[in-house]
Amino acid sequence: MKWLDHVEKTVPVIQITELVWKAVNCMKSASLNELPVLSGQTFSGILHAKDLLNSDPNNSIKEYIDKDCCTINGTEELYFLPFYNHQLLPVINDGIYHGCISRNTLHRLFYNELSQVILSGGSSRDGLTAPQKTNNTKRSSKVIGHSQKMKEIFDIVHYVAPSDSTVLLLGASGVGKEVIAKMLHENSCRKKELFMKVNCGAIPPHLLESELFGYEQGAFTGAKRGGKLGIFEMASGGTLFLDEIGDLPLDMQVKLLRVLQEQEIMRVGGLQIINVNVRIIAATNRNLERMVEEGTFRTDLYYRLNIVPIKIPLLRERKDDILPLLNYFLMEFNAKYNCMKRFSKQAVQQLMSYPFPGNVRELSNIVERLVLTSRSDVIESCQLPKQVLTYLKRESGPPDQENKSMDTLALHWNTFGQGDNLFDYLEKEALIRTLKKYGSVRKAGTAIGVPHTTVFQKMKKYGVTLKAIR
Numbered sequence: 283m284k285w286l287d288h289v290e291k292t293v294p295v296i297q298i299t300e301l302v303w304k305a306v307n308c309m310k311s312a313s314l315n316e317l318p319v320l321s322g323q324t325f326s327g328i329l330h331a332k333d334l335l336n337s338d339p340n341n342s343i344k345e346y347i348d349k350d351c352c353t354i355n356g357t358e359e360l361y362f363l364p365f366y367n368h369q370l371l372p373v374i375n376d377g378i379y380h381g382c383i384s385r386n387t388l389h390r391l392f393y394n395e396l397s398q399v400i401l402s403g404g405s406s407r408d409g410l411t412a413p414q415k416t417n418n419t420k421r422s423s424k425v426i427g428h429s430q431k432m433k434e435i436f437d438i439v440h441y442v443a444p445s446d447s448t449v450l451l452l453g454a455s456g457v458g459k460e461v462i463a464k465m466l467h468e469n470s471c472r473k474k475e476l477f478m479k480v481n482c483g484a485i486p487p488h489l490l491e492s493e494l495f496g497y498e499q500g501a502f503t504g505a506k507r508g509g510k511l512g513i514f515e516m517a518s519g520g521t522l523f524l525d526e527i528g529d530l531p532l533d534m535q536v537k538l539l540r541v542l543q544e545q546e547i548m549r550v551g552g553l554q555i556i557n558v559n560v561r562i563i564a565a566t567n568r569n570l571e572r573m574v575e576e577g578t579f580r581t582d583l584y585y586r587l588n589i590v591p592i593k594i595p596l597l598r599e600r601k602d603d604i605l606p607l608l609n610y611f612l613m614e615f616n617a618k619y620n621c622m623k624r625f626s627k628q629a630v631q632q633l634m635s636y637p638f639p640g641n642v643r644e645l646s647n648i649v650e651r652l653v654l655t656s657r658s659d660v661i662e663s664c665q666l667p668k669q670v671l672t673y674l675k676r677e678s679g680p681p682d683q684e685n686k687s688m689d690t691l692a693l694h695w696n697t698f699g700q701g702d703n704l705f706d707y708l709e710k711e712a713l714i715r716t717l718k719k720y721g722s723v724r725k726a727g728t729a730i731g732v733p734h735t736t737v738f739q740k741m742k743k744y745g746v747t748l749k750a751i752r
């Protein structure tokens with residue numbers, strides 16, 4: 283993106299030697315609240331209309347110039363351009379004035395850039411039948427994805443959205459499973475119908491069946507008169523998003539499978555079969571394959587749901603998305619809280635090296651909190667939340683005590699047999715610390731590069747048990 287091409291050279295300027303009335307006339311005719319002030323070609327500052335109110339028209343403009351205004355030098359990346367409070371952002375190189383970029387232009391550039399990575403339903407792939415394009419993807423559901431990995435996901439979404447196939451969204455908490463589920467709905471022919479979400483883990487198991495399938499009058503004590511419509515019936519014609527599907531109790535798994543296969547339900551206490559027409563999108567952050575092996579998730583349901591699996595990667599596995607997401611949320615929260623905060627370059631760089639264990643949700647929360655709590659317009663790196671600062675400190679600092687003792691441990695084990703009491707003492711300490719950190723004998727062995735049998739021998743030698751140290 284060459285934002286420099288959008289610098290406006292025709293914005294009127296005023297020379298520092300001019301008088302107030304001339305500046306006012308100039309602002310009026312150009313409908314500007316600000317004017318760049320020059321001394322020859324050298325930039326002197328910005329003149330704000332509000333500062334000229336009640337001034338003597340014959341005064342010199344010199345005393346009204348804002349010399350500390352925000353400027354840029356033209357070498358910045360679009361994403362690093364500051365958000366600023368005024369209409370104009372002057373471009374100054376070595377003190378020489380080059381032109382201005384207006385706030386509207388800058389916002390338009392940002393949005394253009396972002397919209398390139400928002401699924402608009404317009405991708406095309408040779409060799410595949412292009413599904414009907416939905417060019418009117420709602421603006422309200424912005425999904426940012428700049429990385430190759432997200433673009434691949436958008437491609438899949440684009441092709442499967444118009445079909446009625448079941449989609450299984452996999453990925454850790456906060457990676458954007460729900461966002462993709464909504465995107466699938468909004469780009470399907472069901473988009474005018476309901477998108478309903480059920481958190482399978484949040485509804486108490488004994489209520490789940492009546493919530494999903496509804497009940498007939500008198501089905502159980504406390505049942506409402508006239509019965510109750512279930513979520514499946516309500517969502518009929520639309521999309522049902524079954525979130526946290528891994529938390530669905532086994533008995534409900536059987537019932538869900540039946541609905542998926544037959545597209546029909548029976549209300550609790552009812553005798554009548556009711557046809558439903560819902561598209562199912564399921565999501566989980568759990569490892570369903572392992573659950574199938576352990577017998578906690580039904581194999582048949584797993585295969586029925588796993589028709590189009592989409593795995594959304596962790597944010598740290600798609601670092602190219604961090605900057606666009608930071609900018610996106612900054613704009614969103616600036617607009618929401620009516621402010622103009624921006625990040626210092628260093629703060630952005632530090633955030634980009636942070637691994638975001640809470641994924642996009644954590645990033646969004648961090649930006650919201652900073653926009654709300656930062657007193658200055660520029661959010662500096664020292665204001666970043668504790669978890670980010672602690673991480674950065676740990677990464678840049680010398681190896682911590684724990685790691686040092688692990689090196690020592692590995693070293694001593696390599697030369698085992700030459701130990702004295704001090705050696706034994708250190709070795710035992712290191713053994714305990716490593717077991718505490720990794721939680722199992724095997725993992726501890728892998729971490730320090732020795733077979734787990736060696737770790738067992740050492741545990742036996744020093745009388746260390748996992749139970750005692752946990």
Ligand SMILES: Nc1ncnc2c1ncn2[C@@H]1O[C@H](COP(=O)(O)OP(=O)(O)O)[C@@H](O)[C@H]1O
Pocket residue numbers: 424425426427453454455456457458459460461462642643646
């Ligand atoms: N690619 C994205 N673009 C914009 N916002 C996103 C994106 N991914 C996630 N979010 C936001 O992050 C938060 C968590 O996303 P969500 O879909 O609820 O994650 P999950 O369901 O995987 O836990 C939401 O506020 C969502 O709007």
Ligand SMILES: [Mg+2]
Pocket residue numbers: 456459460525
């Ligand atoms: Mg979720």
